[in-house]
Amino acid sequence: xxxxxxxxxxLPSTSSPTPSSQTLPPSASFGRSQRxxxxxxxxxxxxxxxxxxxxxxxxxxxxAKLEDAEALIDSVETFIFDCDGxxxxxxxxxxGVPETLDLLRSKGxxxxxxxxxxxxxxxxYGKKFxxxxxxxxxxxxxxxxxxxxxxxxxxxxxxDKKVYVIGEEGILKELELAGFQYLGGPTDGxxxxxxxxxxxxxxxxxxxxxxxxxxxxxxxxxxx
Numbered sequence: 001x002x003x004x005x006x007x008x009x010x011l012p013s014t015s016s017p018t019p020s021s022q023t024l025p026p027s028a029s030f031g032r033s034q035r036x037x038x039x040x041x042x043x044x045x046x047x048x049x050x051x052x053x054x055x056x057x058x059x060x061x062x063x064a065k066l067e068d069a070e071a072l073i074d075s076v077e078t079f080i081f082d083c084d085g086x087x088x089x090x091x092x093x094x095x096g097v098p099e100t101l102d103l104l105r106s107k108g109x110x111x112x113x114x115x116x117x118x119x120x121x122x123x124x125y126g127k128k129f130x131x132x133x134x135x136x137x138x139x140x141x142x143x144x145x146x147x148x149x150x151x152x153x154x155x156x157x158x159x160d161k162k163v164y165v166i167g168e169e170g171i172l173k174e175l176e177l178a179g180f181q182y183l184g185g186p187t188d189g190x191x192x193x194x195x196x197x198x199x200x201x202x203x204x205x206x207x208x209x210x211x212x213x214x215x216x217x218x219x220x221x222x223x224x
């Protein structure tokens with residue numbers, strides 16, 4: 001949710017047609033005409049229009065070896081870390097993390113820890129860091145649960161409206177800290193709905209937004 005790790009290597013070309021396509025004026029049409037890279041291309045029975053497989057080409061180029069780690073570290077002011085699989089794996093701290101964070105802090109670097117797991121609030125994640133022996137301030141933690149509440153604040157979501165939550169405790173805690181009214185969450189996990197024709201379900205008319213996160217208690221009631 002917070003970091004988009006998309007490489008242009010895997011994106012189709014949008015600037016020019018492929019070498020195997022023929023760019024022709026609209027009047028020259030035979031076979032099936034296609035739009036490739038913003039140009040009108042006409043494919044003859046003997047000329048197949050193919051999109052470039054850029055990923056395969058990039059895979060053939062080896063990544064450059066990091067020669068000077070010290071210079072790289074010195075050139076960066078802020079380091080952003082994912083949590084699961086980077087800082088910890090489940091409830092186990094990954095080897096080398098404490099030494100790495102201590103080194104960066106000793107150099108005056110700013111550290112930010114991000115996660116798209118909305119089941120915990122920043123305070124709850126702070127406790128997890130502490131349990132693992134890491135000293136991390138809540139201000140250094142950016143969880144998707146907090147991002148949802150921060151977004152509602154940024155758009156001046158009315159405080160007299162309610163937020164319906166499809167998610168877990170982390171979202172509820174962050175909404176409460178931000179001063180928003182909410183309903184739903186885990187407490188609606190046991191609620192059921194009659195799946196029959198003509199059934200009408202009453203809705204709270206004060207709900208002005210729905211926040212959706214990971215929910216282990218998802219059901220048809222919440223869908224309605």
